Amino acid sequence: MAKPVSIEVWNPNGKYRVVSTKPMPGTRWINLLIEQDCRVEICTQKKTILSVEDIIALIGDKCDGVIGQLTEDWGEALFSALRRAGGTAFSNMAVGYNNVDVKAANKYGVAVGNTPGVLTETTAELAASLSVAAARRIVEADEFMRAGLYDGWLPHLFVGNLLKGQTVGVIGAGRIGSAYARMMVEGFKMNLIYYDLYQSTRLEKFVTAYAEFLKSTGEKPVTWKRAASMDEVLQEADVISLHPVLDKTTFHLINKETLSRMKKEAILVNCSRGPVIDEVALVEHLKENPMFRVGLDVFEDEPYMKPGLADMKNAIVVPHIASASKWTREGMATLAALNVLGKIKGYPVWSDPNRVEPFLNENVRPPAASPSIVNAKVLGLPVSKL
Numbered sequence: 001m002a003k004p005v006s007i008e009v010w011n012p013n014g015k016y017r018v019v020s021t022k023p024m025p026g027t028r029w030i031n032l033l034i035e036q037d038c039r040v041e042i043c044t045q046k047k048t049i050l051s052v053e054d055i056i057a058l059i060g061d062k063c064d065g066v067i068g069q070l071t072e073d074w075g076e077a078l079f080s081a082l083r084r085a086g087g088t089a090f091s092n093m094a095v096g097y098n099n100v101d102v103k104a105a106n107k108y109g110v111a112v113g114n115t116p117g118v119l120t121e122t123t124a125e126l127a128a129s130l131s132v133a134a135a136r137r138i139v140e141a142d143e144f145m146r147a148g149l150y151d152g153w154l155p156h157l158f159v160g161n162l163l164k165g166q167t168v169g170v171i172g173a174g175r176i177g178s179a180y181a182r183m184m185v186e187g188f189k190m191n192l193i194y195y196d197l198y199q200s201t202r203l204e205k206f207v208t209a210y211a212e213f214l215k216s217t218g219e220k221p222v223t224w225k226r227a228a229s230m231d232e233v234l235q236e237a238d239v240i241s242l243h244p245v246l247d248k249t250t251f252h253l254i255n256k257e258t259l260s261r262m263k264k265e266a267i268l269v270n271c272s273r274g275p276v277i278d279e280v281a282l283v284e285h286l287k288e289n290p291m292f293r294v295g296l297d298v299f300e301d302e303p304y305m306k307p308g309l310a311d312m313k314n315a316i317v318v319p320h321i322a323s324a325s326k327w328t329r330e331g332m333a334t335l336a337a338l339n340v341l342g343k344i345k346g347y348p349v350w351s352d353p354n355r356v357e358p359f360l361n362e363n364v365r366p367p368a369a370s371p372s373i374v375n376a377k378v379l380g381l382p383v384s385k386l
């Protein structure tokens with residue numbers, strides 16, 4: 001970033017200097033910081049992805065905490081710079097934190113926050129939208145219409161798949177994966193098969209109860225199964241949605257070999273992280289299997305797509321917007337700001353990062369705690385009793 005860096009400053013006389021590498025939605029997050037004696041500096045530079053050097057310039061000589069974005073590379077260089085500037089708090093404005101080297105943060109005693117919970121339903125809704133859009137070929141049909149090609153109803157025009165009675169497969173049935181599964185099971189009466197390292201008892205109970213309800217009304221009940229291996233999901237499901245974290249175990253989970261085990265007419269949706277799919281292998285698979293469809297919100301080399309992907313009619317691509325609802329994005333900004341504020345003020349860490357609603361109620365003061373600090377244990381931070 002060529003200096004001078006363009007910055008918007010709020011509460012210039014505040015005691016603590018908090019930097020946000022991007023303008024974030026809403027104003028509540030700014031007000032909450034100002035009320036607690038923070039000077040808030042927001043980088044307004046017209047450059048979408050800031051480099052490490054850009055952020056080092058933003059941190060400067062004195063900085064108590066930084067709110068950053070998932071596009072930034074938070075590792076040794078940034079955490080050491082933050083520590084040199086006296087900072088001990090960082091929060092991603094995201095639930096995923098694969099862009100953060102938590103070990104480096106630990107080394108410099110910097111707390112790392114994330115924003116779980118507030119984006120669960122929003123992200124699941126986009127995954128559900130991509131599933132339906134792919135099944136019913138909505139984007140292809142829209143393009144056809146706008147191109148002036150529609151000249152009357154035809155029995156074969158844009159025939160797609162009926163979801164009802166088919167099987168939805170979820171890989172990574174955590175917060176978002178479970179919310180997506182519930183939407184597809186209840187909304188479309190799909191059967192569920194899921195794979196996760198842990199059992200999702202709540203999800204299983206939900207599907208069981210819904211099946212009982214359907215039975216009581218004389219309808220065919222839905223079913224659920226926890227798969228013993230990912231392969232079972234790949235082989236049995238008609239729609240597969242990916243929701244694991246990105247780490248070494250999930251990098252290229254979907255590759256040439258695993259793609260070949262899926263049904264030829266399956267739908268694959270990815271709203272997790274791009275590198276969970278080997279995108280080059282995916283493009284080849286889409287070319288060879290025109291009835292196979294994908295809905296992608298994330299890409300291996302964001303913001304770029306691998307060659308050929310944009311030309312595939314059987315791919316729907318959107319620019320990482322799964323959490324993009326107003327309520328969610330404002331909530332993410334609030335949680336990220338409160339993570340940083342909590343560490344600066346010496347507040348304890350909230351005991352359950354899955355229960356963040358008390359921080360999001362605009363009509364009451366948020367609890368005096370950091371909503372979600374992923375390295376709280378390693379840093380020995382106190383846990384809130386609330």
Ligand SMILES: NC(=O)C1=CN([C@@H]2O[C@H](COP(=O)(O)OP(=O)(O)OC[C@H]3O[C@@H](n4cnc5c(N)ncnc54)[C@H](O)[C@@H]3O)[C@@H](O)[C@H]2O)C=CC1
Pocket residue numbers: 095096097116117119123171172173174175176177195196197198243244245246249250271272273297298320321322323
């Ligand atoms: N596209 C977007 O805008 C968004 C993407 N995300 C991504 O979604 C991810 C999941 O978010 P949450 O559901 O809140 O997290 P979560 O932690 O509740 O769920 C992740 C699940 O993945 C499972 N998992 C981990 N390794 C696995 C493996 N090898 N195989 C199968 N399952 C595995 C975990 O056991 C856990 O249940 C985030 O880490 C983030 O990368 C999240 C929000 C928005």
Ligand SMILES: O=C(O)C(=O)CO
Pocket residue numbers: 070093094095096097119322323
């Ligand atoms: O929160 C995340 O992990 C995202 O990808 C953006 O919402």
